[in-house]
Amino acid sequence: xxxxxxxxxxxxxxxxxxxxxxxxxxxxxxxxxxxxxxxYPDPALAREPNEGVDPTKRWGLLIDVNKxxxxxxxxxxxxxxxxxxxxxxxxAVDSQWIRKLKIKNPKTGFEQTFPxxxxxxxxxxxxxxxxxxxxxKRADGIVLVDKHICIGCxxxxxxxxxxxxxxxxxxxEDQKSHAPRGKGTVESCTLCVHRVDRGDQPACVDRCATKxxxxxxxxxxxxxxxxxxxxxxxxxxxxxxxxxGLDTGVRYQNL
Amino acid sequence: MALPIAxxxxxxxxxxxxxLALLAGFIAAGAAAFLYVEHHGHVVTGMTNQIxxxxxxxxxxxxxxxxxxxxxxxxxxxxxNKKAYKPLSRISGVLALALLAGGLAVLLLDLGRPDRxxxxxxxxxxxxxxxxxxxxxxxxxxxxxxxxxxQMAKGMEKYKRPLGILAFIWRLALTTxxxxxxxxxVARQGYDAAIMAPLFIAMSLSFGMAAFILVxxxxxxxxxxxxxxxxxxxxGRLMGIMAAAVLYFTTVRNLGNLYAAEHAGVEEFILFSGxxxxxxxxxxxxxIGGVLPLVLLFAPNKGESxxxxxxxxxxxxxxxxxxxxxxxxxxxxxxxxxxxxxEVSSSFQDGVVASYMPSIYEAALGLGGVAISLLIxxxxxxxxxxxxxxxxxxxxxxxxxxxxx
Amino acid sequence: xFAKLKQVLSVAAKSVAMVAVALLISSATxxxxxxxxxxxxxxxxxQFTLPKSDNKCVHDPDFAKTGKCxxxxxxxxxxxxxxxxxxxxxxxxxGIRTKDxxxxxxxxxxxxKDKADKAIKVSNPKxxxxxxxxxxxxxxxxxECHRSTPETPKGSASIPKIPAxxxxxxxxxxxxxxxxxFLSNHAKEGVTQ
Numbered sequence: 030x031x032x033x034x035x036x037x038x039x040x041x042x043x044x045x046x047x048x049x050x051x052x053x054x055x056x057x058x059x060x061x062x063x064x065x066x067x068x069y070p071d072p073a074l075a076r077e078p079n080e081g082v083d084p085t086k087r088w089g090l091l092i093d094v095n096k097x098x099x100x101x102x103x104x105x106x107x108x109x110x111x112x113x114x115x116x117x118x119x120x121a122v123d124s125q126w127i128r129k130l131k132i133k134n135p136k137t138g139f140e141q142t143f144p145x146x147x148x149x150x151x152x153x154x155x156x157x158x159x160x161x162x163x164x165x166k167r168a169d170g171i172v173l174v175d176k177h178i179c180i181g182c183x184x185x186x187x188x189x190x191x192x193x194x195x196x197x198x199x200x201x202e203d204q205k206s207h208a209p210r211g212k213g214t215v216e217s218c219t220l221c222v223h224r225v226d227r228g229d230q231p232a233c234v235d236r237c238a239t240k241x242x243x244x245x246x247x248x249x250x251x252x253x254x255x256x257x258x259x260x261x262x263x264x265x266x267x268x269x270x271x272x273x274g275l276d277t278g279v280r281y282q283n284l
Numbered sequence: 285m286a287l288p289i290a291x292x293x294x295x296x297x298x299x300x301x302x303x304l305a306l307l308a309g310f311i312a313a314g315a316a317a318f319l320y321v322e323h324h325g326h327v328v329t330g331m332t333n334q335i336x337x338x339x340x341x342x343x344x345x346x347x348x349x350x351x352x353x354x355x356x357x358x359x360x361x362x363x364x365n366k367k368a369y370k371p372l373s374r375i376s377g378v379l380a381l382a383l384l385a386g387g388l389a390v391l392l393l394d395l396g397r398p399d400r401x402x403x404x405x406x407x408x409x410x411x412x413x414x415x416x417x418x419x420x421x422x423x424x425x426x427x428x429x430x431x432x433x434x435q436m437a438k439g440m441e442k443y444k445r446p447l448g449i450l451a452f453i454w455r456l457a458l459t460t461x462x463x464x465x466x467x468x469x470v471a472r473q474g475y476d477a478a479i480m481a482p483l484f485i486a487m488s489l490s491f492g493m494a495a496f497i498l499v500x501x502x503x504x505x506x507x508x509x510x511x512x513x514x515x516x517x518x519x520g521r522l523m524g525i526m527a528a529a530v531l532y533f534t535t536v537r538n539l540g541n542l543y544a545a546e547h548a549g550v551e552e553f554i555l556f557s558g559x560x561x562x563x564x565x566x567x568x569x570x571x572i573g574g575v576l577p578l579v580l581l582f583a584p585n586k587g588e589s590x591x592x593x594x595x596x597x598x599x600x601x602x603x604x605x606x607x608x609x610x611x612x613x614x615x616x617x618x619x620x621x622x623x624x625x626x627e628v629s630s631s632f633q634d635g636v637v638a639s640y641m642p643s644i645y646e647a648a649l650g651l652g653g654v655a656i657s658l659l660i661x662x663x664x665x666x667x668x669x670x671x672x673x674x675x676x677x678x679x680x681x682x683x684x685x686x687x688x689x
Numbered sequence: 690x691f692a693k694l695k696q697v698l699s700v701a702a703k704s705v706a707m708v709a710v711a712l713l714i715s716s717a718t719x720x721x722x723x724x725x726x727x728x729x730x731x732x733x734x735x736q737f738t739l740p741k742s743d744n745k746c747v748h749d750p751d752f753a754k755t756g757k758c759x760x761x762x763x764x765x766x767x768x769x770x771x772x773x774x775x776x777x778x779x780x781x782x783x784g785i786r787t788k789d790x791x792x793x794x795x796x797x798x799x800x801x802k803d804k805a806d807k808a809i810k811v812s813n814p815k816x817x818x819x820x821x822x823x824x825x826x827x828x829x830x831x832x833e834c835h836r837s838t839p840e841t842p843k844g845s846a847s848i849p850k851i852p853a854x855x856x857x858x859x860x861x862x863x864x865x866x867x868x869x870x871f872l873s874n875h876a877k878e879g880v881t882q
Contacts, residue, residue, distance in 0.1 A: 047345045052355075080523055081783035105552035116631065123330035132626040145622075145630075154471055160418060167784065171651030175781050175833050180404050181396015183336035184414050192620055196336060196396060200325035203808060204568060204836045206793045212325045213396030213833030226784050273470060399828075 077227065084168035087151075087218055089250040089278035090234070091266065092143055093255050096244035099142045104245060107236035110183060111221060113205040114195075124195035124210070126218045139284065144233065144245075146218035147172055147193040148269065149278030155185035155194065164215075170250075170278050172218045174227075179214040186215060190270050193217045220278075221249055250278065289371045289679070290641075291669035294662075297506040307659040317645035318393045326396065329646050334638035335616045340394035342608045343650030346491065347387030347657060348421070348462055349484060350604075352622070353457040353492015354380040355428065358435075359455075361447025365468075368515060368681035371672040372500065377432035378498055378664045380455075380492070381425060386657030388421060392651055413464050422457045427451045436668065439473015466611065473550040474615030477540065483533040490526035491604040493519065494597035499661060501594060504675055511591040520593030525580045525582035527600055534607075543641040550618045553637070554610060557575030561614035564606040573603010613640055708783070769795075771832070792831060797839045843849035 076083065105127050109115050114124040127146040133139070149172045154165045156172065163179035166172045174185075174194075186194045194217040197210055206209050207223035221231035229235070229248040237245040248257030260266075260282070267284045269276040323328055331338045358373035358380075360366045377538045393400055393642040422637055431447040434462075458519030469475040504511040523572030538555065541547040554561055579595035586592075617638045622628065664670060672679060760768070776790040788794050799817035800808045811819045813830045818837070822829040831837075 038421045050814065062343055073541070076784075076785045078788070081779075119327075121334065121633060122327055124333075128630045128632040129633075130622075132623050132628050133627070135627050154469075156409075158412050158414060158469075160412045160414040161403055161407040164780070165530055167782070167783075168706065173781070175776055177781065178400070178403050178407055179397065180400045182404075182414065184412075185464075186333070186336045187616070188471060190620065190635065191622065193334075195333050196326065196331075199332075200327040201834075202812075202832075203835065203838070206796070206836055206840040209834035209836075215396070222784070223786075226786055233795050255665060268571050269470070272687055 065165040066217065076228070078226075082167050082169045082226075083106060085251060086111050087170035088225060089149065089170070089209040089248065089257060089280065090220075090231070090235065090248040091248075091260055091280050091282060093244045093246070093282045094141050094143045095283040097141075097143045099131070099140075100243065101240065101242065103240045103242075104233035105129060106143050107232040108218070109225075111205070111232035112219070113203075113207040113210065114216075122198045124216060125197070126193075126216070136212055143281065143284065145191060145193070145269070146233075146279065147173045147220070148191050148275070149218075149220060151276035151278070153275065154190065154273075158184045167222075169225075171225070172217075172224050173219055173222065174217065176209060176211060176214045176216070181213040183215060189217075190275070210264060219250045234252050290673040291371075291374065291671060292673045293667065293669045294503065294507055294665045294671065295309055295521070297508070302507070304659070304662060307655040307662070310648075310651050310655035311659065313466075313648045314393075314650075314655065317648035317652065321394075321645050321649070322398060324403045328643060330640050330642045331631075331646075332615075333636065334633050335613060335640040337612055337616065338640060339611050339613075339642035340390050340653075341608075341650050342605060343653050344390040344394070345462065345612065346386045346604055346608050347390065347653055349382045349459060349488040349572070349608075350491040350495045351383035351387060351488075352459045353403045353488040353490065354383055354496045355451060355455050355491060356493050357429070357496055359448060359452045360522075362431075362445050363452045371675075371680050374432060374435050374668075375500060375661075375665070376496060377428050377451075378668075379437065379496055379517050379669055380660055381430050381432070381665065382657045382660035383495065384424060385660055386420060386653040387655050390653035392648075393649060394566070411630040413461060413468055413551065414568070417458075417461045417465060420461045424451075424454055427454050430640065439498070450519070452650070455488070459485045462488075466615070471620070471675070472615060473547050473594060473621055474554075474611075474618050476547075477537055479533060479537045483530070484535060486529040486533050487604065487607070490523055490530050490600055493523035493526060494600040494604070497523065497597045498590075498601070499592060499667065499677075500583075500671075501590075505666065507671075509671065509673070509675050511590075511675045512680055515675070515679040515680050516590040516593050517588040518598070520581055520596060523593075523597065523600065524578055526598075527574060527577050530607075531578075534569070534574075546621075553618045554614055558614060558617070558637075560566060561610050561617065562565070563660065565610045565614075568606025569603050569610060571603075572599050573607060577603075616640075792835055794839075796835075796837065800839055808838040 049228060061127045108127045112126060114126055116123050116125065121129045127144050128259075129142055130145045131140065136225075149166075149170055151166075151170065153164070153172050155167055156166055159165075160182060161178045161180055163175045163177075164172070164185045165175060181196070183196055186192075194215050196215050197212050200212045202212055208219070210216055221229070221233075224231060231245075234245040234247040237243060246257050246260065248255040250258055250261070252258055253262070261280060264282055266280040268275075268280055269284075357376035360372035361376075362374040371669050392398055393406070395401075395404070397403075404418065408418070410416075422689075427447065428451050431444070431451045433442045434447055463481040464478075467480030468479055480598040497516065501516065503509075515650055533592065538551060540669045541551040554565055556562060558565075577599045580592045580596040581601075588636050617640060619628070619635050619637060622634070691799075711734050729801060760772070765772075772790040773795075777792070779785040780791070801813075801815050801817055803809050803813075809816050811829065814820060816837060818829055818831070
């Protein structure tokens with residue numbers, strides 16, 4: 030460790046990464062020829078902590094609206110508990126990373142409810158408009174706010190077609206250590222990036238499954254063998270405001 | 285033929301100290317409001333997660349837009365070579381700089397993290413129209429600063445015109461950029477219109493001219509160096525033409541929105557059902573800011589009147605604030621359409637018209653920005669010889685002098 | 690009076706110009722780094738070579754057993770912000786979540802407890818980070834968003850009770866005296882723990 034510049038360490042690391050990735054390719058192929066894999070989490074495919082995000086992946090969600098029940102708010106509660114935001118009696122101002130939406134066709138009376146959060150677009154307008162580059166998309170498709178350089182201009186909130194972002198209006202303390210949040214910066218669903226990085230699925234997906242609804246599915250949209258990709262290949266699904274051409278990472282079934 | 289124009293600085297006049305004290309008071313109030321909001325967070329303001337840009341942005345954008353328009357007189361002098369406007373181009377450039385500085389101060393102080401101003405200046409995402417604007421604003425400061433310097437320095441006359449042309453092009457780019465901050469918001473039905481750019485250019489020409497006329501007339505009156513009535517009328521008529529252009533672009537924009545079914549909802553909201561926004565649109569923007577000034581300036585058989593120009597300028601500024609309030613706050617108040625044709629509800633105010641009640645802090649911050657601009661102008665007039673010693677028609681316009689003979 | 694005001698104005702104008710030049714220079718130099726960081730590459734900041742450990746690491750009580758220490762004290766005192774910033778960009782942009790130089794790890798170890806055996810927050814001047822940052826009057830930005838105490842009771846239970854800057858305070862230097870005075874003054878002011 031001593032006497033090695035950080036840069037040298039990085040160069041060594043990239044060399045190791047290259048070798049590892051070459052190896053990983055073989056492993057995947059071997060696994061693929063055999064058993065049907067659980068879509069995710071898969072310990073064999075989880076990253077080491079010192080490995081960077083895999084740009085071949087694109088994480089996404091599929092929400093089956095038919096399986097989502099109106100009186101259930103568990104995905105929202107799970108997100109709130111996981112990430113430490115809460116509704117504090119001022120819904121106009123409090124952060125909401127995920128919310129249950131109810132839509133009703135006024136002509137027919139047909140109703141549906143489902144959760145809406147950051148849609149993790151491939152072409153995110155919030156990233157385009159951010160003056161400092163604080164709003165950014167990770168190589169694996171997760172859209173995040175880098176609060177280290179967010180100046181709190183709120184232009185991303187103007188640009189988001191999904192109202193997915195919130196502005197922290199008040200000073201905070203005792204945040205979750207994996208979900209830093211602070212006054213004067215903008216925040217939104219992180220797709221539970223801290224869980225994804227250790228090979229877990231987002232808290233909302235977990236909770237929905239343990240409550241027996243199974244309306245939310247998480248996985249790699251780019252991997253044709255993942256359950257989410259297979260479902261997307263088999264059933265009709267929708268993106269909210271697909272007309273904007275944003276190629277969202279969150280898709281809806283039976284909407 | 286014409287004698288070289290003599291300029292003078294100002295350090296006294298009727299109500300000089302009262303003006304300084306008043307401006308300083310507004311700035312102090314603005315600073316206090318800033319510190320209060322910075323300490324407690326934006327929860328103490330009227331902003332919400334639905335209305336993210338409120339009254340401070342109305343003030344900031346008004347000042348920024350007016351800044352570019354305040355340069356009208358200098359541009360007409362240098363670029364279009366109208367002799368009568370040239371003596372006033374120093375103050376025109378300085379007012380432009382001052383208005384921009386005040387506007388940017390409000391914009392920066394309303395950030396969630398104003399302490400990170402250095403990040404805003406040094407870290408750019410070049411795809412962002414907002415980042416382009418930061419470059420456009422800084423460039424405007426530099427170019428107009430140099431332009432004013434060339435006007436005042438000895439032996440620099442030859443650089444005046446090229447810099448004037450550059451400043452003219454730059455200010456058009458600047459207002460295009462400011463308009464496009466809204467025009468390029470494709471997700472929001474209230475914006476999403478390329479016509480925002482020319483609309484903002486027209487707004488800048490009109491608001492900036494009004495600000496210029498009021499500042500110069502007020503200073504002239506206070507120092508006993510009255511602006512010639514012919515000149516006032518000329519500038520007033522010019523402002524009227526620009527106010528008409530604002531009405532024209534507003535009409536086209538709103539007709540276009542009415543035509544597109546997708547935008548019909550927000551249009552119906554602004555024009556008919558939007559309560560405060562509807563009132564501000566029809567009475568503030570259209571009547572006070574558009575129709576009345578045009579009647580004052582263009583009604584036949586009324587003759588020329590300097591005081592009618594003053595009144596029209598005041599009305600245009602009031603209308604301008606109303607217009608920006610409708611554009612900025614009204615555009616956000618109308619719920620975002622995610623599911624066309626559906627009734628939407630949630631805990632996050634989906635499908636609900638968002639309410640916005642500006643707080644005293646936001647008003648103080650905005651007015652503080654205006655005061656910063658004006659105080660800069662007063663200080664600049666004290667430190668530099670900006671105004672012609674004689675602003676009468678005969679002194680300003682050689683043609684007028686010839687005719688008078 | 691106006692001559693004076695003019696003088697003040699001209700001084701003010703000069704300082705504004707100097708600040709502007711400084712900003713220009715700093716933006717020219719820092720920009721490349723920021724751009725790299727935005728593109729998802731690590732931002733290296735100034736290049737530095739890590740010094741050899743002085744084998745006197747008080748930060749890790751298991752040092753004798755494990756031989757592991759983040760860096761020695763002298764290095765950390767001067768460069769912790771570089772390590773943190775470097776790590777911050779790699780974690781944020783690239784999802785690299787090693788424990789070395791992670792703020793969460795710093796916080797889990799560098800904890801000061803109050804009489805009730807509870808970890809104190811950064812608002813308390815005795816907090817490890819606050820004590821020094823207040824002393825040198827450098828703004829501490831991390832805890833605008835990050836929590837300043839260990840999150841899990843499990844984590845804090847295993848934390849050794851090392852007072853902040855114990856090694857610094859132990860030394861018989863002016864610096865140590867100043868710091869001691871500073872800390873005791875704050876304690877007198879009745880800071881809630």
